Amino acid sequence: MRLSSPLWRCGAFFFLLILAGCGADKPSPSGAIAADNSPCNSPGSAVNWQALQHSRCQRLSDYRLFNGQPDQPASTNGGLYYQLSSQLFTDHARKHRYIFLPPEQRIGYQAREVLDFPPGTTLVKVFSLPDISTTEAAQTIIEIRLLIRRDSGWIFIPYRWHNELQDGVLSTAGHRQSVSFMHNTARLEFDYQAPSQLRCQTCHQHNDNGRLSFTPIGPKVRHLNRDISVDGQRINQLQHWQHLGLIKLPAPPHQLAVAPDWRDASQALQQRAKAYLDINCGHCHSDSGAAALSGLRLEYWRDVGYAHGVCNSAHGWRGGGFDIWPGRGDISSLPLRMELSEAKDRMPPLGRSVSDDSAIVLIRQWIDSLPAQDCAAIN
DSSP states (O other): OOOOOOOOOOOOHHHHHGGGGGGGOOBBBTTBBOOOTTTOOOOOSSSOOOHHHHHOOGGGGGGGBBBOOSSSGGGSOOOEOOOOSSSSOOOOOOEEEEOOOOTTTBBOOOOSSSBBOOOOOOOEEEEEEBBBSSOOOEEEEEEEEEEEEEEEEEEEEEEEEEEEOOOOOOOOTTTEEEEEEEEETTEEEEEEEEOOOOHHHHEEEEETTTTEEOOOSSHHHHHHOOEEEEEEEEEEHHHHHTTTTTTSSSOOOOGOOOOTTTTTTTTTTTHHHHHHHHHHHHTTSSSSSSTGOOOOOOEEEEEEETTTBBTOOOOTTTTTBBBBOOOOTOHHHHHHHHOSSSTTTSSSSSSSSSSSSSHHHHHHHHHHHHOOHHHHHHH
């Protein structure tokens, strides 16, 4: 895989305007982020909780979250490696996720929303790009994202991986890298774009009656409720957390919400399609998400109907049509916008440069399987 690294620049005015909405530290009166690096430089071998709570360190290693390569779960310094049943598509990147929970703290259960993580929690997501997208081939770390719950709320700190330093380097403006790897029988060549703090709020924002906040996306019960391997044994992930004393579940995992792996062909087609739309689209297409005004709601728990896109006009898109035209996956706007890659057309609008071809096939198959309706006659 070939990587190159021109930075994209962002205007300082827009940085200050949106910084608070991204959950970043409050700017000082001079407009610059207060530079207090003393916690970052503190000695020790344990996780640097003081720096996580108060500083935006220049190096990922300053937080002492890992003892080696962050894409290797065995290198975590006391973090909990976790897995989702279905993942948000990011240009075929592989993702390695960790939870660093402050000592003696527990996670609060929530049935539909993101779990209630206590202040001090740090969520780490490591992005690696493969040499070959569909195999367990070699991979190269490209970025690391930290979500830290401080007393004032969640903040986002992005790091670019530096191979020579073997460390993450703070990258508040984001970065763009030219990448090339094999996907199926073709070579993909495109610019991978890591997000800046200016863009982070788009996907992670939560509007609670006009009050904007910044939240994680993936760690919901339905996506965590799956089997994992622990010491060579298969166990439910949530049950394992309960055994560790990290969470108290209201019922056994089999009685809790579960969204399947969308790639699992043994599961029902509709549930697979809904799981994919939920993890990739539902955080924006919800009552409190960035795309609330569209009228399209794609959370997994919703019934399939008008709000879920059936005969629902593709609001605000120049291509028009209907999000889901039952029986007509070929002309439904939802899979079409998943297929298009130009910035003015693609969905999701951020986080990808190429299309997720396998998922597009799945969504079209599901729409084709729905009882046929004449959406044009309805309108």
